[in-house]
Amino acid sequence: MPIQYFVVFINPEFTLYLPKPHKSIILPTQVNPFIRKLAATPAKLTASDKKLADLLMSLHKEEDPYSRLTFYDFSILEKGIVSSCCRSLAIVISDGFCTCTKCGYKEEIDSAVLRSIEELRLLFPDLIITTIGVYQWCGETVSKKTIRRVLKQSSNTFINKRRWSYFE
Numbered sequence: 001m002p003i004q005y006f007v008v009f010i011n012p013e014f015t016l017y018l019p020k021p022h023k024s025i026i027l028p029t030q031v032n033p034f035i036r037k038l039a040a041t042p043a044k045l046t047a048s049d050k051k052l053a054d055l056l057m058s059l060h061k062e063e064d065p066y067s068r069l070t071f072y073d074f075s076i077l078e079k080g081i082v083s084s085c086c087r088s089l090a091i092v093i094s095d096g097f098c099t100c101t102k103c104g105y106k107e108e109i110d111s112a113v114l115r116s117i118e119e120l121r122l123l124f125p126d127l128i129i130t131t132i133g134v135y136q137w138c139g140e141t142v143s144k145k146t147i148r149r150v151l152k153q154s155s156n157t158f159i160n161k162r163r164w165s166y167f168e
Protein backbone atom coordinates (compact mmCIF):
# COMPACT_ATOMS: atom_id res chain seq x y z
CA MET A 1 0.00 0.00 0.00
CA PRO A 2 1.49 3.39 -0.96
CA ILE A 3 1.99 5.67 2.03
CA GLN A 4 2.10 9.45 2.00
CA TYR A 5 3.62 11.09 5.04
CA PHE A 6 3.11 14.59 6.43
CA VAL A 7 4.35 16.56 9.39
CA VAL A 8 1.40 18.59 10.66
CA PHE A 9 1.94 21.53 13.00
CA ILE A 10 -1.29 22.14 14.90
CA ASN A 11 -0.27 24.89 17.32
CA PRO A 12 -1.96 28.02 15.83
CA GLU A 13 0.79 30.26 17.24
CA PHE A 14 3.59 28.27 15.66
CA THR A 15 5.47 29.55 12.66
CA LEU A 16 8.19 27.88 10.67
CA TYR A 17 10.31 29.73 8.16
CA LEU A 18 11.42 27.59 5.27
CA PRO A 19 13.53 28.61 2.28
CA LYS A 20 10.73 27.21 0.10
CA PRO A 21 7.43 25.39 0.80
CA HIS A 22 7.86 21.71 1.62
CA LYS A 23 5.10 19.42 0.30
CA SER A 24 5.18 17.17 3.37
CA ILE A 25 5.06 19.96 5.96
CA ILE A 26 1.61 21.29 6.84
CA LEU A 27 1.75 24.59 8.70
CA PRO A 28 -1.05 25.77 11.04
CA THR A 29 -2.71 27.99 8.43
CA GLN A 30 -2.70 25.08 5.95
CA VAL A 31 -4.32 22.50 8.26
CA ASN A 32 -7.98 23.32 7.43
CA PRO A 33 -7.50 23.52 3.65
CA PHE A 34 -5.52 20.26 3.89
CA ILE A 35 -8.37 18.49 5.74
CA ARG A 36 -10.91 19.86 3.22
CA LYS A 37 -8.76 18.56 0.37
CA LEU A 38 -8.52 15.13 2.01
CA ALA A 39 -12.27 15.00 2.59
CA ALA A 40 -12.95 15.95 -1.03
CA THR A 41 -10.66 13.25 -2.41
CA PRO A 42 -12.82 10.42 -3.80
CA ALA A 43 -11.93 7.01 -2.46
CA LYS A 44 -13.30 3.52 -2.69
CA LEU A 45 -12.53 1.57 0.46
CA THR A 46 -11.84 -2.12 0.22
CA ALA A 47 -11.87 -4.81 2.89
CA SER A 48 -8.08 -4.65 3.16
CA ASP A 49 -8.30 -0.85 3.72
CA LYS A 50 -10.68 -1.51 6.61
CA LYS A 51 -8.34 -4.17 8.00
CA LEU A 52 -5.44 -1.72 7.88
CA ALA A 53 -7.54 1.00 9.56
CA ASP A 54 -8.49 -1.43 12.34
CA LEU A 55 -4.85 -2.42 12.79
CA LEU A 56 -3.74 1.22 13.02
CA MET A 57 -6.49 1.97 15.55
CA SER A 58 -5.48 -1.04 17.65
CA LEU A 59 -1.89 0.28 17.70
CA HIS A 60 -2.92 3.76 18.82
CA LYS A 61 -1.27 4.76 22.10
CA GLU A 62 -3.29 6.92 24.47
CA GLU A 63 -0.29 7.59 26.68
CA ASP A 64 2.77 9.34 25.35
CA PRO A 65 5.62 6.79 25.62
CA TYR A 66 8.12 9.63 25.35
CA SER A 67 6.87 11.65 28.29
CA ARG A 68 9.87 13.10 30.10
CA LEU A 69 8.14 14.33 33.22
CA THR A 70 10.19 13.27 36.19
CA PHE A 71 8.82 12.78 39.64
CA TYR A 72 8.92 15.82 41.89
CA ASP A 73 7.40 16.71 45.16
CA PHE A 74 6.89 20.00 47.00
CA SER A 75 9.17 18.91 49.85
CA ILE A 76 12.19 18.08 47.65
CA LEU A 77 12.14 21.22 45.48
CA GLU A 78 14.37 24.14 46.37
CA LYS A 79 12.28 27.08 47.57
CA GLY A 80 12.62 30.74 46.81
CA ILE A 81 11.69 33.42 44.34
CA VAL A 82 13.46 32.99 41.03
CA SER A 83 14.86 35.82 38.99
CA SER A 84 12.50 36.23 36.05
CA CYS A 85 15.53 37.16 34.00
CA CYS A 86 18.17 34.49 34.72
CA ARG A 87 16.14 31.96 36.80
CA SER A 88 18.59 32.24 39.71
CA LEU A 89 17.33 31.92 43.28
CA ALA A 90 19.83 34.52 44.49
CA ILE A 91 17.22 37.16 45.27
CA VAL A 92 17.45 39.92 47.83
CA ILE A 93 14.28 41.62 49.02
CA SER A 94 14.11 45.21 50.19
CA ASP A 95 11.80 48.23 49.92
CA GLY A 96 9.10 46.30 48.06
CA PHE A 97 11.47 45.03 45.38
CA CYS A 98 13.20 41.75 44.61
CA THR A 99 16.66 42.19 43.19
CA CYS A 100 18.68 39.42 41.62
CA THR A 101 22.25 39.45 42.88
CA LYS A 102 23.40 37.52 39.80
CA CYS A 103 22.02 39.58 36.91
CA GLY A 104 20.78 42.67 38.72
CA TYR A 105 17.16 42.30 37.54
CA LYS A 106 14.76 44.25 39.76
CA GLU A 107 11.07 43.39 40.07
CA GLU A 108 8.22 44.61 42.25
CA ILE A 109 7.53 42.17 45.04
CA ASP A 110 3.83 41.76 44.15
CA SER A 111 4.70 40.74 40.61
CA ALA A 112 7.36 38.29 41.87
CA VAL A 113 4.87 36.72 44.30
CA LEU A 114 2.24 36.44 41.55
CA ARG A 115 4.78 34.70 39.34
CA SER A 116 5.61 32.30 42.17
CA ILE A 117 1.90 31.50 42.64
CA GLU A 118 1.62 30.76 38.92
CA GLU A 119 4.63 28.43 39.20
CA LEU A 120 3.00 26.61 42.10
CA ARG A 121 -0.26 26.19 40.19
CA LEU A 122 1.56 24.93 37.12
CA LEU A 123 3.76 22.47 39.01
CA PHE A 124 1.03 21.29 41.39
CA PRO A 125 -2.36 21.64 39.65
CA ASP A 126 -4.15 19.75 42.44
CA LEU A 127 -2.62 21.72 45.27
CA ILE A 128 -4.90 24.04 47.20
CA ILE A 129 -3.13 27.39 47.22
CA THR A 130 -2.70 28.69 50.75
CA THR A 131 -0.90 31.68 52.21
CA ILE A 132 1.45 29.39 54.10
CA GLY A 133 2.08 27.26 50.99
CA VAL A 134 3.04 30.31 48.94
CA TYR A 135 5.09 31.60 51.90
CA GLN A 136 7.08 28.35 51.93
CA TRP A 137 7.34 28.27 48.13
CA CYS A 138 8.86 31.77 48.20
CA GLY A 139 11.52 30.50 50.61
CA GLU A 140 9.92 32.27 53.62
CA THR A 141 11.40 35.52 52.33
CA VAL A 142 8.19 37.49 51.78
CA SER A 143 5.85 38.32 54.68
CA LYS A 144 2.63 36.35 54.98
CA LYS A 145 0.82 39.69 55.04
CA THR A 146 2.11 40.56 51.56
CA ILE A 147 1.28 37.09 50.23
CA ARG A 148 -2.24 37.24 51.66
CA ARG A 149 -2.77 40.64 49.97
CA VAL A 150 -1.48 39.40 46.58
CA LEU A 151 -3.63 36.26 46.82
CA LYS A 152 -6.71 38.36 47.62
CA GLN A 153 -6.11 40.75 44.73
CA SER A 154 -5.34 38.02 42.22
CA SER A 155 -8.31 35.89 43.22
CA ASN A 156 -10.57 38.89 42.57
CA THR A 157 -9.05 39.33 39.15
CA PHE A 158 -8.98 35.70 38.08
CA ILE A 159 -11.99 34.19 39.78
CA ASN A 160 -14.22 34.33 36.72
CA LYS A 161 -11.58 33.27 34.26
CA ARG A 162 -10.43 30.00 35.72
CA ARG A 163 -10.39 27.75 38.73
CA TRP A 164 -8.75 29.77 41.42
CA SER A 165 -9.32 29.12 45.04
CA TYR A 166 -7.20 29.63 48.07
CA PHE A 167 -7.59 29.24 51.78
CA GLU A 168 -6.22 31.26 54.63
Ligand SMILES: [Zn+2]
Pocket (backbone or CB within 6 Å): 083, 084, 085, 086, 087, 088, 100, 101, 102, 103, 104, 105
Ligand atom coordinates in the same frame (compact mmCIF):
# COMPACT_ATOMS: atom_id res chain seq x y z
ZN1 LIG B 1 18.91 37.11 37.70
